[in-house]
Amino acid sequence: MTNTLANLFIVLALLGVFAALFAIFLSLRAIFSGELLPVDADEGAARAALVDRKRALIESLRDLGEDHATGKIDEEDFALLSGQLRSQLAEVLAAIDARVEAKREEIEALVRGEGHA
Amino acid sequence: MMIHFDIPTFGKLILGLSLLSAAYTFALSLAATRGGLGLLKGARYGMHATTALLGVGVAVLGYAFLTHDFRIIYVERYSDRSMPWIYLLASLWGGQDGSLLWWTFLLGGYASLFTLTIRDRELSLQPLILATLSSIVIFFILLQLLSANAFATHLADPPLDGNGLNPLLQNYWMMIHPPTLYLGFVGWAVPFAIVIAALIKGKLSGEWIHLARPWVMIAWTFLSIGLLLGCVWSYEELGWGGYWAWDPVENASFMPWLIATAYLHSAIIEERYSMMKVWNVFLMILTFVMVIFGTFLTRSGLIASVHSFARSDIGNYFIVYIGLISVISFGLMIWRLPLLQGRRDIVSLKSREFAFLLNNWILLAIMAIVFFLTISPLASEWLRGEEVTWGAAAYNQIVAPFGVVLLLLAGLGPLIAWRKMTGKGLLHAIKWPSILGLAAAITHLALGARFDRPAFVEATRIFDTRAGDLFAAFLGIAPLLTTFSVFLVIGSVLQEFHRGASARVSSKKESYLRALRRVSFRARRRYGGYIVHIGVALMYLGFAGASWDAEYEAAVRPGETMEAGKFTLRYTQPRVELDPEKRMVFVDMEVYRDGKLLQTVSPAKYIYRAAPESPTTEVSIRTRLGEDLYVILSALDAETRRAIVQVKVRPFVLWIWLGGIIGILGSLFAQLPDPRRVARESLARRRPALSPAVAGICFLLAALGLGMPGPALAQGGSSSLHAGSVTIEDPEERELFSRLLCQCGACERLPLDSCACGWADDKRAEIRARMAVGETQEGIIASYRALYGVKALSVPPDEGLDRATWALPVGLALLAAGGVFFVGRRLRADGSKGGQRNDAEAPPAISDEELDARLARELARLEEEE
Known part of the structure; x- marks a missing residue:
């Protein structure tokens, strides 16, 4: 048993060496591909952050609604707090809309052949 | 047929190549920050190559153990020819050098998993995350090459047989506990790397919290499992009857867990309300620093511990590294303070946000106390050339009040609304859980003594001061307080489940059971967290049993x-x-x-x-x-x-154990990926999505299946690991022996009431003889101190500088309590201004009607997703 296991370990080690060599080969190939980051890499991340923020605000509003429904907060506070959250949500939605609109215009320009490829 | 390699040379070569590969990955990652996707992909493959090479190193060392290659010092020191294969493999992490190799391999594994799961998301952060991770890998490989090479060989002819693994480490727990704890430790490198990348790039509007979340949960879960398994091991295997001894190395695992638990709560506030940004960054950095500090404590041998490795120069490297990462990380945090200004709108002290803040302060206060007591021997030696020691009894008395308050908060937190709650609403919310807690407490009071479980107990006073009286008095009433708090927690969680389900029954006209299932699965994080609270409450019941x-x-x-x-x-x-x-x-x-x-x-x-x-x-x-x-x-x-x-x-x-299992199940429930979301993402990518949570669980299974772990217990050569038992019949003797620590030089920190070594036996006999001729406890303690120094006492005396030593934890507690109320009031004041300012400044982005319509659509979509 011990001998078999020992041989298994050395086979694993050899497989590891091949895996490492293959990874280095892929790494070198990727480097020399000269591929660049997409120009909108940050834009994509910012959009994702806005979507996350939107989701968090909607969940907060839903929690607030549940707290109100179960009597944890009174009418006056609910109105005030939900007003604040709705105001923030409106800002986030407007920001998302602005980005979508800008993207739509960019795509339309591309379709018309006015934009860069 | 055996395959023959020159294993030691091959192993050293592999370590050197791992270093080269990690340096290559680091360089590519830095170069990729300028925008090269090809470079980034190259760095990712470089990370995989590094991990593969580290895996090769581990496999080679395993081979050396299995073939009894005693040319390698590490193999000779931790194995012998009579050991079965399973313990030969466990020996891989039984000592300093091999366990460091494991540490690094697991770190590489986490880094590779991270690159596999993140794919093309957060492309601008990825290079810096990889650079940070590879820099940590580089440090640990360098450490091995400079000071703890597992492949180092004997200069003379190798011995015919090895020393063997400490018999106390030869059990199945050695196969399970260290790997889990190590996965919990190493896992914090990923969220740490994420926060460092976010700080450097200045992307601090919530992306890093979101990206780090699954990795935080994985590391926290493994750390929790590791701690629990350590308790089980100690209890079942070491024969001293306890599960937690407040040993420095146990504390080293506990401290990051405390900070991480604080982070888990405060991160929710940032995700929801963009608050506590600086605090969250601080907690994340501190968690990782404490992980490295814990590793330093275990490995340097500077502080006496039954777990620690032999004293070595490795501690110097760790001190430099801890200093370096602290300066860089906290420096980055300070540099980015302007970007970390979140909303300061805790609008009420009766809000869940404030309860979370309180929870954070208490957890940090416990951490500070444990940290202080743990390092006090070292600090005292530096300050006045004389060590002091804090025994388990001192920790128990000081930490217990904080623990009970924390449990109360675990019960109250879920009942309190976000943002603001009226006094009437609060009373309404806590009514039934409090009634349940009070009913349980009254029942305990009335019937406890009949079942040998009285509500009040007599606690030994270990500090000869008024504060000592208070600590002892608190321990005396702790059983009753715990009963109340445990049932308060259970009641509050059950009420939350019931209220959620009832509200859904009313609004959706569903059956109660279906509503209960839907409401829990819909908000898995929240309800998973509540299940964790139940688990923790049950664990407290077990602690109170002591x-x-x-x-x-x-x-x-x-x-x-x-x-x-x-x-x-x-x-x-x-x-x-x-x-x-x-x-x-x-x-x-x-x-x-x-x-x-x-x-x-x-x-x-x-x-x-x-x-x-x-x-x-x-x-x-x-x-x-x-x-x-x-x-x-x-x-x-x-x-x-x-x-x-x-x-x-x-x-x-x-x-x-039951509470621990429930808590861990709750944690896993909170991390469950949404199957529909996973399916959607898979379709979008046209290949299966690998969520970090699933990947983490696979990682654990793979690690356990292959027997791949790291150390928590070590073979220090002379450690007794609490083994054995002691016969003491007289309570007066027991109290006296609990105050005196064994001074044989091997049984570090063990009091004479539980140390089973020969030296302790002789010393007990000598003290019994002195007691028999009428010598007082005080006299015996004084002479023991005169003979062996103050470090031989389990609680430092209440005099001179030692008075400051034991008073500092109390001061810290008071400071924490005062700080909570100061910060709470300040935030409330700022919040009321901030709230008005927000309303006044908010532009009319979208009309009310449109907002209503879109909100309804979004809520419906959310409902459908969940």
């Missing part, structure tokens, strides 16, 4: 009986079994209650061939919900067959 521990001892011959509370134990016969490694001597005892045979228990001594002078104690435990019967064979006379047996009745210990 208040009613009872111990019995007797010398019995075959056929004789001994009484242990409501149990009677009848010694039937001794029994000897043999296997290739050891001789096992059992004592079979029948357990009776009210004349009815319940079970036969068989405590034993194992005498290992490799270490016949140190027989191990194998306890036999009868476990029930009400109590454990913990039976220890202290000694057996081979000629007369007379056995000295120690029986401990330990109430509610099983609840600790």
Whole structure:
């Protein structure tokens, strides 16, 4: 048993060496591909952050609604707090809309052949 | 047929290549920050290559153990030819050098998993995350090459056989506990790297919290499992009857867990309300710094611990590294303070946000106290050239009040609304849970004594001051307070589930059970967290059980009986079994209650061939919900067959394990990926999505399956690991012995009431003789101190600088309490201004009607997704 296991370990080690060599080969190939980051890499991340923020605000509003429904907060506070959250949500939605609109215009320009490829 | 390699040379070569590969990855990652996707992909593959090479190193070392290659010093020191293969593999992490190799391999594994799961998300952060991770890998490989090379060889001819692994480490827990704990430790490198990348790039508007979340949960879960398994191991295997000794190395794992738990709560506030940004960054950095500090504590040997490795120069490298990462990380945080200004709108002290803040402060206060007590021997030595020691009793008395307040908060937190709650609403919310808690407390008060579980107990005063009286008084009422708090938590969580389900029944007209299922799965994080609270509450029940521990001892011959509370134990016969490694001597005892045979228990001594002078104690435990019967064979006379047996009745210990399991299940439930979301993402990518949570679980299974772990316990050469048992019948003796620490030089931090070594035996006999001739406790303590120094006492005396030593934790607690209220009030004041300002400045982005319509659509979509 011990001998078999020992041989298994050395086979694993050899497989590891091949895996490492293959990874280095892929790494070198990727480097020399000269591929660049997409120009909108940050834009994509910012959009994702806005979507996350939107989701968090909607969940907060839903929690607030549940707290109100179960009597944890009174009418006056609910109105005030939900007003604040709705105001923030409106800002986030407007920001998302602005980005979508800008993207739509960019795509339309591309379709018309006015934009860069 | 065996395959032959020059293993030591091959191993060294692999370590060197790993370093080159990690440096290559680091360089590519930095270059990729300028925008090269090809470079980034190259760095990702470089990270995989590094991990593969580290895996090769581990496999080669495993091969060396299995083939008894005693040319390698590490193999010779931690194995011998009689050991079965399973413990040969466990020896991989039984010592300093091999465990460091494991640390680094697991780190590489996490880094590779991260690159596999993140794919093309957060492309601008990825290069810096990889650079940070590879820099940590570089440090650990360098450490091995400079100071702890597992492949170092003997200069002279190798010995024919090795020293063997400490017998106390030769059990199945050695296969399970260290890997889990290590995965919990190493896992914090990923969220740390994420926060560092976010700080450098200035992307601090919530992306990093979101990206780090699954990795935080994975690391926290593994760390929790590791801590729990450590307790089980200690309890079942080490034969001293306890599960937590406040040993520095245990504390080293506990401190990051405390900070991480604080982070888990405060991160929710940032995700929801963009608050506490600086605090969250601070907590994340501190968690990782404490992980490295814990590794330093274990490995430097600077602080006496039953777990630690031998003293070595490795600690110097760690001190430099801790300093470096602290300066860089906290420096980055300070540099980015302008970007970390979140909303300061805690609008009420009666809000969940404030409850979370309170929770954070208490967790950090406990951490600060544990940190202070842990390093005080070192600090005291630096300041005045004399060590002090804090025994487990001191920790228990100081930490207990904070623990109970934390439990109360775990009950109250879920009941409090986000943002703001009226006094009336709060009273309404806490009414039924409080009634449940009070009913349980009154029942305990009325009936506890009848079942040997009184609501009040007498606690030993260990500080000879008024504060000491207060600590002892608190411990005295702790059972009742715990009963109230545990049932408050259970009531509050049940109420939350019920209210959620009831609201859904009303609005959706669903059946109650369906509504309960939907509401819990819809908000898995929240309800998973509540399940964790239930688990924690049950664990507290188990901790409180220690208040009613009872111990019995007797010398019995075959056929004789001994009484242990409501149990009677009848010694039937001794029994000897043999296997290739050891001789096992059992004592079979029948357990009776009210004349009815319940079970036969068989405590034993194992005498290992490799270490016949140190027989191990194998306890036999009868476990029930009400109590454990913990039976220890202290000694057996081979000629007369007379056995000295120690029986401990330990109430509610099983609840600790059950609570732990429930808590971990709750944590896993909170991390469950949404199957529909995973399916959607898979379709979008046209290949299966690998969520970090799933990946993490696979990682654990793979690690366990291959037997791949790291150390928590180490073979320090002379460690006793609490093994053995001690016979003390007189309570006065027990109190005195609990204050005096063994000074044999090997049994670090063990008090004489539980140290089983020969030196401690002799010292107990000497002290008993002095007590018999009328010498007082105070006199004996004073002479013991004069002989061995203040470090020989389990609680520093209340005088001179030592007074400051023990008073500081109390000061910290008061500071924390004052800070909470100061910050709370300040935030409330700022919040009321901020809220008005927000309303005034908010532009009319979208009309109310449109917002209503879109909100309804979004809520419906969210509902559908969940």
